[in-house]
Amino acid sequence: MNLPDIIANDLEAIRSRKPLIHSITNLVVMNETANAILCLGALPVMAHAKEEVEEMVGWAGALVLNVGTLEPDWIEAMEMAGKRANERGIPVILDPVGAGATRFRTESCKRLMESVKVSIVRGNAAEVATLAGLSAEIRGVESMSAADGAGMIAGEFASKTGITAAITGAVDVVCDGKRTALISNGHAMMGKVVGTGCISNTIVGSFAAVNDDPFLAAVGGLTTFGIAGETAAKAAPEKPGTFHVELYNALYAVRPADIRANAKVEIQGL
């Protein structure tokens, strides 16, 4: 089966199985990520109290963690939920929002990656570079093309941690240490709406709930979200408010045939 067929099949699986995606995420994007999950065809739930996260994760097909607007109690809840997810064998996806911007965020991400088996980290190049310990060398990255830089960072992160890296940007890069994918779907308007990075993480989480291979799940999620972004941008050129609305419409409307027709993924090492 070729890659677009795998992604298309996973999209169908999400819609028929409707996995529950448990998010412990930041206060800025709660509604938006929940609506994106629902539009895609999975079911969202948000719960962050230590009194209930372990029980809630018991119903989930994937756990999505996001460290934007973090507080200490929330990290503890993320650890508890993550450990329970590991016991159950469901995937844990981490969005290291702002890693590198403050020590609290960087250290919270590292703590989570140490105490919980994380399947996929999805972030921007600077965030993933910080977690790969590349902050000192990061200046050099700027002289590479964006995709080459992201590829280097994703490779370094994956080989050091054993966690699949998914770096979003003009070209998205996914690397699990052996395979690397370059995804050219998406649109610049996605950078004009707050939380599209966080949303991409939940789409990846939804794919991970139906595909045991984190590399394929990350590629499937980012490709599907990128295609939805292209559709939304056609409906709302240069209008970020309308684009935001159209993004939900597009996630709801995207069909397996759209994936097969429009996926722009290049794989190295498969």
Place this chain on the structure above:
Amino acid sequence: MNLPDIIANDLEAIRSRKPLIHSITNLVVMNETANAILCLGALPVMAHAKEEVEEMVGWAGALVLNVGTLEPDWIEAMEMAGKRANERGIPVILDPVGAGATRFRTESCKRLMESVKVSIVRGNAAEVATLAGLSAEIRGVESMSAADGAGMIAGEFASKTGITAAITGAVDVVCDGKRTALISNGHAMMGKVVGTGCISNTIVGSFAAVNDDPFLAAVGGLTTFGIAGETAAKAAPEKPGTFHVELYNALYAVRPADIRANAKVEIQGL
């Protein structure tokens, strides 16, 4: 006065009196529920700190509690606000989001119903069944039609607790132990947007602020919201993002004459 006239009059009363609706609600739907209240014609306020909830509820025409994304401090604040609402004689509406999914949510709802005089509980069939102690028998419900099942659950809940039950679904059911209403307004697209259940609760709360009869308030709120949903679905078929936007437009635009023309409510026992 017939029922559609009562609802239409209550809608006019909301718009002329503009009651303040104090919500202590979940982090996912704060903006959305506040905007729905404002579009309907009431005034929203959100406040959850123990330092101020009692004082804030002093200005309110109704108190709306919602246990999604609960934390222990928030339950205490809900209890404090609820007791003050009881002292003032204003209605308390409870949305038991996720009751049955975790013990923390189930027990928090029960604690609230014990320590506070709640006027209306608005939830889905599974949530209200849990609070009615019907979880063991819930399987049997699945063999009934959805409306018959919800009717049985609502009746059981209302007779056990003395609280008006409002169960939303394809057909909404309201029961206060004596009277039962079946509301056929609404649209399937309402299930494609996160938080429409929570929004329905705040609309019910707005009606309860102007109508002392919890049964009539629940019927009025759900009928009005269902009619708004039908209007929005006509404007945005199969587009959940656009539908979400149109729902606010429809709540703002709905007129007493629309209620009289479009209400589909069947009453038993009136």
Place this chain on the structure above:
Amino acid sequence: MNLPDIIANDLEAIRSRKPLIHSITNLVVMNETANAILCLGALPVMAHAKEEVEEMVGWAGALVLNVGTLEPDWIEAMEMAGKRANERGIPVILDPVGAGATRFRTESCKRLMESVKVSIVRGNAAEVATLAGLSAEIRGVESMSAADGAGMIAGEFASKTGITAAITGAVDVVCDGKRTALISNGHAMMGKVVGTGCISNTIVGSFAAVNDDPFLAAVGGLTTFGIAGETAAKAAPEKPGTFHVELYNALYAVRPADIRANAKVEIQGL
């Protein structure tokens, strides 16, 4: 340089320098204010943990504080962030949401204004009157025209505190104790969407990040936001859901030439 030119230049400066606007704000408007900042051309970040606010404010061009949905821990974080902002010499803008409605909110605002050097307070007339100690005399204000009343309140607040007052309403009033501006831009539909006051505060904060004069920053922010509101209202008359979406489109689309053509600002004492 005349005032519309100053505002137009500041708008260009925001878009070329892209200052980071650090908000510690209420739970109802986090997504909406972040998107407004991004649409205008600045960069939003939200962080409220005491563990990171001081470090985060180190990256910022302005700090925006908002006391809606306040908790004690958040006030402490606001104080820490505010003191660090003062050390760095970046402006602090305060939105006293609900001052006067509860003692907790009133006292929290006063505490912040005592421990932190605030550049601008942007609120409605009742909130600013409360902080100016005018609550006893506030009834008399009602017999004045709205703009005259707001002008009196803004003047009193500014002369007592040395902080620039920006009062939004049908006519916005800005006063720094010496100069007073009356801004007639804006549209009544802005009152039909929750959080437009909070958004106006972040727009003012974005202007303050590029203009050292708090009076000019407040006038620039409110004029620009008012013009965006007028554009959005043309696109979505009497439709608050659609208007909300169009407001982001308008903030993104507003050009310096639109400011020069449409600013309706009258200055006294310049």
